[in-house]
Amino acid sequence: MNFRPSYPIKTERLDLRPHRMDDLDDLLAFHSDPEVVRYVPWPVRNREQVRAALEVKLTQDALTEPGQWLVLAIELRETSTVIGEVLLKWDSDINRQGELGYALHTGYHGRGLAAEAARAMLRIGFEDLGLHRIQASVINGNTASTKLLERLGMHQEAHLIESLYFKGEWCDDLIWAIREQEWRSK
Numbered sequence: 001m002n003f004r005p006s007y008p009i010k011t012e013r014l015d016l017r018p019h020r021m022d023d024l025d026d027l028l029a030f031h032s033d034p035e036v037v038r039y040v041p042w043p044v045r046n047r048e049q050v051r052a053a054l055e056v057k058l059t060q061d062a063l064t065e066p067g068q069w070l071v072l073a074i075e076l077r078e079t080s081t082v083i084g085e086v087l088l089k090w091d092s093d094i095n096r097q098g099e100l101g102y103a104l105h106t107g108y109h110g111r112g113l114a115a116e117a118a119r120a121m122l123r124i125g126f127e128d129l130g131l132h133r134i135q136a137s138v139i140n141g142n143t144a145s146t147k148l149l150e151r152l153g154m155h156q157e158a159h160l161i162e163s164l165y166f167k168g169e170w171c172d173d174l175i176w177a178i179r180e181q182e183w184r185s186k
C-alpha cells in the first residue's frame, strides 16, 4: 500500500498536515514542557533534540508498510500555529489493527481540540485505511487522556499491571479501543 491522505485534513478549527522544518519553534514550545511529556515516551527536549525528532516526523506523512506511524502536525487554523501532534499507527495488515496517539501544548488543552484531531484520525483509520479496530495505550493515571478516549466512544479493554518500565518506575498500561462497527453506529 501507499497511503498518503490529501493534505491538509480539515476539521472545524484545525488543519492536520505533514510536519515542516519551520515548525521547530512551535514544537519546542510543547516538547520542552514537563507536563506535556509526563505520560509520553519522550523526554523533555531541548532545541537540538526537537530538531532530531522533527527530522523523523518529516518522513512520517504516508503509510507503506504495517508498523509505520502517520504523524501529523495539528495546526490551529486561526493563528497558523502548530499546537500539537496526532498519530495513527497502521499496526497490522491481516488483522487490520491501528493505534491512536496525540499530544497538545498545555495552552490549548480544555477546548476540545485534541478530540477534534483524534476524531479525524479515527475517520481516516476506518474509512480510508479500512481498519477493523483502533486502540490506544495509556499510562494509568493519565486521566486527561482516558477522558478523551471516552469522549471518542472508545472503551477500556485491559489494565495491564506493571507491564511498562516507564520513566524510572513500573507503570500499569491501560488499553482502550473501538471497533469499526461501533464507530459507524455512533
Ligand SMILES: CC(C)(COP(=O)(O)OP(=O)(O)OC[C@H]1O[C@@H](n2cnc3c(N)ncnc32)[C@H](O)[C@@H]1OP(=O)(O)O)[C@@H](O)C(=O)NCCC(=O)NCCS
Residues within 6 Å of the ligand: 035, 036, 037, 039, 040, 102, 103, 104, 105, 108, 109, 110, 111, 112, 113, 114, 115, 116, 137, 138, 139, 142, 144, 145, 147, 148, 151
Ligand atoms: C491528552 C490530551 C491531548 C487531552 O487534551 P484535552 O484538551 O483535555 O482533550 P479534549 O480535546 O478532548 O478537550 C476536552 C476538554 O475541553 C472542554 N471543551 C471546551 N470546549 C470544547 C468543545 N468545543 N468540544 C469539546 N470539548 C470542549 C471539555 O469540557 C473538556 O474539558 P475537561 O477535561 O475539563 O472536562 C492532553 O491532556 C495532552 O496533550 N496531554 C499530554 C500528552 C499526553 O499525555 N498524550 C496522551 C498519551 S496516551
